[in-house]
Amino acid sequence: MAVIDQRVADQYALYHGDCIEVMQSLPDERVHLSVYSPPFGGLYHYSSSERDLSNCPDYATFMEHYRFVVRELHRITMPGRMTAVHCMDVPTSNSGCDGLRDFPGDIIRLHEAEGWEYCARHAIWKEPLAVRLRTMQKNLAHATLVADSTKCGVAGADYLLVFRRSGENPVPVAHPTGLTEYAGDRAIPPELFPFRGWQGKQTENRFSHWIWRQYASCFWDDIRVDHVLPYREARDSDDEKHVHPLQLDVIDRIVTLRSNPGEVVFTPFMGVGSEVYSAVALGRKGIGAELKASYFRQAIRNVEAAVAGRKVNAENHELFRDQAA
């Protein structure tokens, strides 16, 4: 199977195909940043394709296939630049009451073995009742607490793991006037706005310092959970579940922190196009690969919205509050 379809424009390249084959067609050391959620089968099955990593028969086989992705990402990434992996602990069975597997830990060890240095982990907070209502996990029901609290679980965090590729980074990611946009749920104190884009000494840039304190935190409890791209129309008639797109706040932060405008941001598991959308909206070039046709088509619609400067979310509402207002 080579690439089945593609949509290429100045700001992006979207490929319908297996990410391993798409990556094999990309040259060495040209990608400046990659960001993605790996399709782990214990959580969802996205399609019936045998190339879909979520269809691996067991954990060991998944990790074996995933190793090729991590290795290829290393080859196509510029020395000293980053990859960011969005993941969570995964249950050892589907009952929702059993043990957990340290998937993030296994991802870290895999990256270290393939030439990446583990350098940061952000935990993304999730509200327990919202998780219970979305997943119907038995171990999050209040009734479980009442009946036998040894069976209770927690609404586990999502994690964003950040790795640096081996080698010396030839082009720093500089922010000469600090950070000027905040992607998150908190209200920026109004008295800080005069410092936005501050040209003077950066030690005085209180606007950027405020954003930096949110972004440098190991604990991101200010991610807007519903700020995701439209995805419902991408559902096939035989799908049991929707893809759950990655929150744009998470992607915006990592793209801003770890790449320069004009650089290339890649995602091997594009889904409905969130990582490419964010990259394009922030003035980078986005490249993505996706196996499932209906997600690929939705990704085109979403990324075209970014090119046209439209800010869309799942409800097609304006995505961001105007922070400057």
Ligand SMILES: C[S@@+](CC[C@H](N)C(=O)[O-])C[C@H]1O[C@@H](n2cnc3c(N)ncnc32)[C@H](O)[C@@H]1O
């Ligand atoms: C967790 S979802 C990604 C969602 C994405 N972050 C978004 O916001 O829409 C993982 C995606 O990987 C895709 N996928 C699975 N195996 C693949 C492969 N070998 N090549 C390309 N895409 C694949 C699935 O179809 C699914 O859309």
